[in-house]
Amino acid sequence: MASIKKRIVIVASGSGSNAQAIIDACAKETVNGSVVKLISNVPNAEALTRAAQSNIPSNCIDHKIFSDRDSFDVALAEEIDAVQPDIIVLAGFMRILSDEFVAKYLGKLLNIHPSLLPKYTGMRTYQRALDNEDHEHGTSVHFVTPELDGGPVILQAKVPVFEDDTVDELASRVKVQEHKIYPLVVNWLCNDRIALIDMKAFFDGQELPECGYASD
Ligand code: GAR
Numbered sequence: 001m002a003s004i005k006k007r008i009v010i011v012a013s014g015s016g017s018n019a020q021a022i023i024d025a026c027a028k029e030t031v032n033g034s035v036v037k038l039i040s041n042v043p044n045a046e047a048l049t050r051a052a053q054s055n056i057p058s059n060c061i062d063h064k065i066f067s068d069r070d071s072f073d074v075a076l077a078e079e080i081d082a083v084q085p086d087i088i089v090l091a092g093f094m095r096i097l098s099d100e101f102v103a104k105y106l107g108k109l110l111n112i113h114p115s116l117l118p119k120y121t122g123m124r125t126y127q128r129a130l131d132n133e134d135h136e137h138g139t140s141v142h143f144v145t146p147e148l149d150g151g152p153v154i155l156q157a158k159v160p161v162f163e164d165d166t167v168d169e170l171a172s173r174v175k176v177q178e179h180k181i182y183p184l185v186v187n188w189l190c191n192d193r194i195a196l197i198d199m200k201a202f203f204d205g206q207e208l209p210e211c212g213y214a215s216d
Pocket of ligand 1: 017089092093175
């Protein structure tokens with residue numbers, strides 16, 4: 001018997017292509033959940049338009065109207081709690097969250113970061129990979145913990161870096177993979193196959209290695 005669908009909130013700052021992949025996967029029932037709200041901190045974010053087009057309730061909490069990070073995070077948490085989600089998915093959310101916020105949702109909070117963590121935490125990951133003449137780049141889905149981009153990795157996808165790549169070309173190649181692996185991991189959390197225990201990621205009760213599931 002299929003388990004009850006999990007309630008998912010997506011938080012996004014930008015174009016929302018990962019949010020769209022998750023919304024679509026829920027609609028196709030390849031994710032055992034439903035997106036009950038999309039929240040953005042950017043008033044004109046394309047993610048909000050995508051939510052509207054998919055009939056997903058959405059709201060903007062503009063971080064610029066808050067005097068500090070903590071008060072924004074309190075407002076964001078109130079908006080999240082109003083729909084009582086099981087899972088909170090950061091999908092291109094470009095704000096650092098306070099330790100209190102992260103602690104409140106520990107084990108329920110996922111992020112996707114465009115690098116093969118632990119390499120290239122922070123910003124400009126594509127440019128840094130190109131500057132270093134890396135032969136491969138990629139993306140990581142991880143549980144969020146208080147350490148920025150430092151939570152345990154659940155799944156990564158790698159792509160090749162070609163000699164004449166631009167940032168945009170590399171980003172597009174990575175995003176194709178993101179749209180595959182993020183819904184997959186969200187579904188694992190919906191089906192309680194992954195868990196965060198003692199700040200480590202587990203899959204079907206087995207602790208995952210540093211680079212996540214089936215890493216080489
Ligand atoms: C994604 O590539 C995601 O990995 C990245 O933002 C992009 C959002 O794209 N996230 C971060 O950089 C978080 N540090 P989208 O809005 O099209 O989903």
